[in-house]
Amino acid sequence: MKMSTVVRKSSKIIAPFLFTYGIYLIIYGHLSPGGGFQGGVILAVGIILLLTSHGYKLVHESFQERLVKVTESTAVLGIILLGLSGLIFQAFFYNYLSGGTPGTLFSGGTIVLFNILVGVKIGTGFTIVFYVFLRRMESD
Amino acid sequence: MILVLILGGMLVSLDYSREAADEEEDELTSYEHYVENWEDVGTGNLVIGVLMDWRAYDTMGETIILFTSIFGLYVLLGGDEDEDVDGG
Numbered sequence: 001m002k003m004s005t006v007v008r009k010s011s012k013i014i015a016p017f018l019f020t021y022g023i024y025l026i027i028y029g030h031l032s033p034g035g036g037f038q039g040g041v042i043l044a045v046g047i048i049l050l051l052t053s054h055g056y057k058l059v060h061e062s063f064q065e066r067l068v069k070v071t072e073s074t075a076v077l078g079i080i081l082l083g084l085s086g087l088i089f090q091a092f093f094y095n096y097l098s099g100g101t102p103g104t105l106f107s108g109g110t111i112v113l114f115n116i117l118v119g120v121k122i123g124t125g126f127t128i129v130f131y132v133f134l135r136r137m138e139s140d
Numbered sequence: 141m142i143l144v145l146i147l148g149g150m151l152v153s154l155d156y157s158r159e160a161a162d163e164e165e166d167e168l169t170s171y172e173h174y175v176e177n178w179e180d181v182g183t184g185n186l187v188i189g190v191l192m193d194w195r196a197y198d199t200m201g202e203t204i205i206l207f208t209s210i211f212g213l214y215v216l217l218g219g220d221e222d223e224d225v226d227g228g
Contacts, residue, residue, distance in 0.1 A: 030183040035191065069214075076207045079200055111183060111192045114199070121203055125210045132218040 003053045011053040018046035026119035027112065036115040040122025047127050056134045065131055068124045075121035082113060 025039030051059050086094035174190055183189045191199050 030185050030188045030192070032185060033187075035185070035188050072207070072210070076203060079203055083197065083200055111188065114192050114196065115188070118199065118203055121207070125206055128210055128218075129213060132213055136217055 007053050011049050015046045015050050018042060018049065022046065022119070022123070026115055029115045029119075030111045036118030037122055039115075040119035041126065043119065043123030044126035044130075047123075048130055051130060051134060056131075056138055060131065063127065065128070068127050068131075072121055072124040072128065075117045075124070078117045079114065079121070082110060082117065086110070 022039045022042035022045075025034035025042060026036055029035035029039060047059065047063060174186065174194070178186060178189065183193070
C-alpha cells in the first residue's frame with residue numbers, strides 16, 4: 001500500500017513540523033491553548049500520516065512496536081506515581097512544585113510534568129491502535 | 141427499568157435541591173470559585189488549570205480508561221505477528 005511520489009515526499013516534509021507542533025502544544029499547554037491530550041493527538045497524527053503514505057512495514061520498522069508499548073505503559077505508571085508523590089507533601093495530586101512568576105514556562109509546577117506524561121501516553125496509545133488495525137487489515 | 145427510573149428521579153431531585161440551595165445561600169458556584177482563585181495555579185490557561193490541577197484525578201481516570209481500552213483492543217486483535225504474546 002504505497003502512495004505516489006508526490007504524497008510521500010510532501011508527507012515526509014510535513015511530519016517533522018507536526019511532531020514539533022505537538023511537542024510545543026504539550027510543553028506550553030499551561031500558558032496557551034493546547035495541552036496534553038491535544039498535543040498527544042497531533043503527535044499520533046504525524047505517525048498516522050506517515051503510516052498512510054509510506055505503508056505499514058516501513059513505519060513499523062522505524063517506530064518499533066515494542067518500544068511504543070513500553071513507552072505507553074511507562075507514561076501511565078508515571079502519571080499514577082506523580083499523583084501518589086503528592087501524598088508525601090499534602091494530598092493526592094498536590095501541586096508541590098508550584099511557584100515562579102505566572103506566565104513563564106516554569107510557573108505550572110507538576111502541571112507541566114503531567115501534561116508531558118499525558119501527551120506521550122495519548123500519542124503512543126493512538127499509534128498502537130493504528131498499528132493493530134492496520135495489521136488486521138493487511139492480514140485479511 | 142424501575143431502578144433506572146428511581147436513579148433518574150434521585151439525580152433530578154439532587155439537581156433541584158442544589159439549585160434551591162444556591163438561590164438561598166450566597167455561596168460561590170464552582171465556576172466562580174475557579175475564576176476567583178485563578179492565581180493559585182499560576183497557569184495562563186484556565187482550562188488546563190481545572191483539568192490538571194483541581195481535577196487532576198479526573199484526568200488520571202480518563203487516561204487509565206484509555207489505557208484499559210487500548211490494552212483490551214491489543215489483547216483481542218493484536219499480537220499476531222509479534223514473537224511475544226504477552227499483551228504489552
